[in-house]
Amino acid sequence: MITLHELTKTYGGRLTVDHVSFEARPGRVTGFLGPNGAGKSTTMRMVVGLTRPTSGTATIDCRRFIDLPNPGREVGVLLDASAQHAGRTGREILTIAARTMGLPTDRIGRMLDLVSLTDDEGERRIGNYSLGMRQRLGIATALIGEPQALILDEPANGLDPAGIRWMRDLLRSYADRGGTVLLSSHLLHEIEIIADDLVVIGNGRIVVQGTKAELLQAVGTVVRTPELPALEAALLAAGLRVTLADDGSLQTDADLALVGEVARSAGVALTELRSADGAGLEEMFLELTTETQREGAAA
């Protein structure tokens, strides 16, 4: 279990990560979603001790990352697949990781197989690797210590559609065996198909978090009537939360059938009754993205 508690980072007075708290649980893939520059990478670097938090804590099974005796055996980390000495071969990078962790070197060949890098590719210097190959090698480096948790920053970057599917299957089966996966992405669709839980971050702050099922669910009902006050009173009397939208419709979390019943027993005629679009998450995410882009353009 990876636990972040009020994790905060300021650079020169500017809040980059603002009191971020969430958990990535065993057996689940937790997607950390946000537009570029939202603070995802800084947050992940703080979890693995590469960046000091200004305040707050991050723990792996109740221990700080830097207190893990042999971190590679407990947490597989891939923050930037290109951050390797370009002059080393793929096999050599795995060898260094295996030796540091004190692992038998026969795992190296198995890891190359696992991420579908051929022996020939393993002997090539990674300066000649494509981004997709580097991601595969990075995944192999993360998995070689057979850790119980994975922390991956934008692992799908540079992978082709088949590669993304491969990654999804790999992470799915890893989580199904009880592993904890925390992975970030700036693409909603990409993370939607992999993650069980979602944490959405924008401008350093968590905007929303929950299970994917919860977040992608249709968010309630929209109802319209000429007799607005009467319907509002009836819905409130039924114990429902009601908000009045700008366009004169009422919105509530209750489902269609319940709203219809309440309207009938209140004797209110409806002009429209439909479920609210399930696009809530996507719209919210789009809003976040454009907001950040506007800020970027103004700067």
Place this chain on the structure above:
Amino acid sequence: MTAIAVPRSPSAGSAADPVPLSRVAAVELRKMFDTRSGFWLMASIVISALIATIAVILFAPDDELTYSTFGKAIAYPMLVILPMIALLSVTSEWSQRSGLTTFTLVPHRGRVISAKAAASISIGVASMVLALAIGALGNIVGTAITGTTTVWDVSLGESSYIVLGNLLGLMSGFMLGVLIRSSPGAIVGYFVYTWALTPLFVLLANSQAWFHDSRAWIDVNFAQAPLFMFEGALTGEQWANIGFTGIFWLVIPLAVGLRHVLRSEVT
């Protein structure tokens, strides 16, 4: 997916064994050889020792064909190569960004830096022993060619001075690597430190009497020069010069660099 790594149950204890420093040092040693540039840097130790030896045989006058001539000729290229090896072993973690992996596998950065220091020093000692052996071979072969007597005019103590002098040079490269953490920056820093400062100090010594008298307490390269002279045992004052300048030119900047390495962000 068939062969995927299975997360172990928490009871499988081997993950709890800490990474011993000796293992980190062995890995760091390996990392000095496993790139093409690293390999050729290492090879250049042997190559330059051979070239220096051959050059002495070819160009030195017969009466100077003694072991001390070989020793001096070989020590000179070492004084450039060894600091570069130590320096690059540190800066590549930042310049090549491999530190992202290194410091997540061993989050205690002090251990990584210590391991690099240990690996660099062992390379330095091995290189000097090898270089002195090549020089000795050159002395035997050279005098055999010229038909002159083979002169062993370097004592064991003097040989250890030159090893020490080169190790101090290596550590100054290491220090600059830790302090600057960028390959080009640290290399420039090293050449300023060793070559650009010397003429400035000479100029200052020629114009200022007080500096002329106290130069050995200020100029680190000047203080260390007797280690390379093969002129008998160093005096107490010469040792004091080396120690005193070492504090200001090596220990303090190294401490400043280390402090920053431990606290800074690895990106």
